[in-house]
Amino acid sequence: MSQKVSGVKGMNDLLPGDVEVWQHVERTARDIFSRFGYGEVRTPIVEDTALFVRSVGEETDIVGKEMYTFDDKGGRSLSLRPEGTAPAARAYIEHSVGNQEPLTRWFYMGPMFRYERMKTGRYRQFHQIGAEAYGSKEPAQDVEVMDMVVQLLRQLGLSDVSLNINSLGDDACRPVYQARLVEHLRGHASELCADCQKRLERNPLRVLDCKNERCQQIAGAAPNILESLCEPCRAHFDEVKRKLDALEIKYVVNPRIMRGLDYYTRTTFEFIAAHPVLGTASTVGGGGRYDKLVKSLGGPDVPAVGFGLGLDRLCLLLKESGQHFGRPTDLFIAVADEGSADVAFTLASRLRREGLRVEFDTRGGSLKSQMKRADKVGAIFALVIGEAERQSGQAQLKPMAGGEPMPVRLDELANTLRTRLTPA
Structure with a gap:
């Protein structure tokens, strides 16, 4: 393994x-x-x-x-x-x-x-x-x-x-302040952490950045740089x-x-x-x-x-903060039978070219599992295509948040979705 x-x-x-x-x-x-x-x-x-x-x-x-x-x-x-x-x-x-x-x-x-x-x-x-x-x-x-x-x-x-x-x-x-700072720090040199004892000689201003609690206390009592x-x-x-x-x-x-x-x-x-x-x-x-x-x-x-x-x-x-980010899925297209997969796949591609966010599960599966997927991806609308929809060129556009499905022509679906998705 x-x-x-x-x-x-x-x-x-x-x-x-x-x-x-x-x-x-x-x-x-x-x-x-x-x-x-x-x-x-x-x-x-x-x-x-x-x-x-x-x-x-x-x-x-x-x-x-x-x-x-x-x-x-x-x-x-x-x-x-x-x-x-x-x-x-x-x-x-x-x-x-x-x-x-x-x-x-x-x-x-x-x-x-x-x-x-x-x-x-x-x-x-x-x-x-x-x-x-x-x-x-x-x-x-x-x-x-x-x-x-x-x-x-x-x-x-x-x-x-x-x-x-x-x-x-x-x-x-700054050299004037640094001299005052060094004088203060040397009075507490033995109390500084090992790193700050090195900084005291090489770069004393860095002692003021130290996160060690005792070093912070010593730095807190140091001269105020604004006074220099x-x-x-x-x-x-x-x-x-x-x-x-x-x-x-x-x-x-x-x-x-x-x-x-x-x-x-x-x-x-x-x-x-x-x-x-x-x-x-x-x-x-x-x-x-x-x-x-x-x-x-x-x-x-x-x-x-x-x-x-x-x-x-x-x-x-x-x-x-509880804010929500990212644009939701506009439409999920489900298929009622295997024979409708190509029509649904082609429709999804066409709608995406129109600028819409469309989900389509290429695995197929039962209609129930596909609708669970539509809910999981947060789709605003869902649309099911089966033999009747293929023959008539019409389908029912279902609001996933609840409400009555609305009839829609497949060749007018992009315009219908844009109208429905635009806030009043």
Whole structure:
């Protein structure tokens, strides 16, 4: 007996019944983002490992512990992408997009990969919807990308998600804050987890991201980064808040919002859901400004801002909302006898060409079993074809939700269905 082959742990199948929710989110995102003038970009799943070492940061957990990295047959070190911003920036540079579009707005959708501890809404293959805007250093651009997420969440009917914002400062003021933070952390060094003891020396800001309970307590008593902002960074952050207020977008100023990637400067933000279905994985998305990233990857000195949303988590929230997705089956065609199968099969094909969703069970079977199938697929109408229907060219259109069947000519069936399916 051959051994059963299972899927890779943390990399999930999406089956009919679930995938319609995903398609709904993707369609809605494409619609919202196009209203803002963002075009879709698709980058490879595999990139040169150096891209993420240089952009995400060698001392981050993503690069140090979580990336799927391997040598290909040419001896090159490649990695499955753990996030979407660095690949988009690489494509922006490689194709000299800045020379053609001084202000460039992109969005993307697709799978990302990180080998991390799994929990609800956090998987090793996870999916993101993200957007990047290159070329504008203005606070209005920061607010525009946040507004896009707010409008997407509203369109999806997800109201119980809060926006948290912060500023990380820049090269002028962040070292001042980092020195104050290190002084605080060194007073508690022995109480930090083993990872944070290493971060204290290499990348102390990452201690503020740690999920260890004691590390969180120590970080909670740390100096407030907003108190260390230089005047230009403070003015930028104040203008971000002013524009959010002008758009009537509610937000919480949260100085502990750091994000887990090294390339962020100034504005950072997270969208946090209160729903218990996500457990502790309550952040459904986040992002911020990364004005030095493009230049650090060998491109022009171009400011940028963007975000990434966890599609897996958004879909979990939508499923809990009780909403229904996917278009129902318009018509199920059943056959009363074997001789009617060809007529029914041909009719189903013709109606599908007319744009209708039609189910037909190619296995045949008893009329009772076929009608059970019609009920299972959620058909709005059912129609039975037998010898009498073949001879007369007429049949009875049965509403599956109840009600009297109605006579219909088979050659007028498409028009009749469209009339019946159109809301009054």
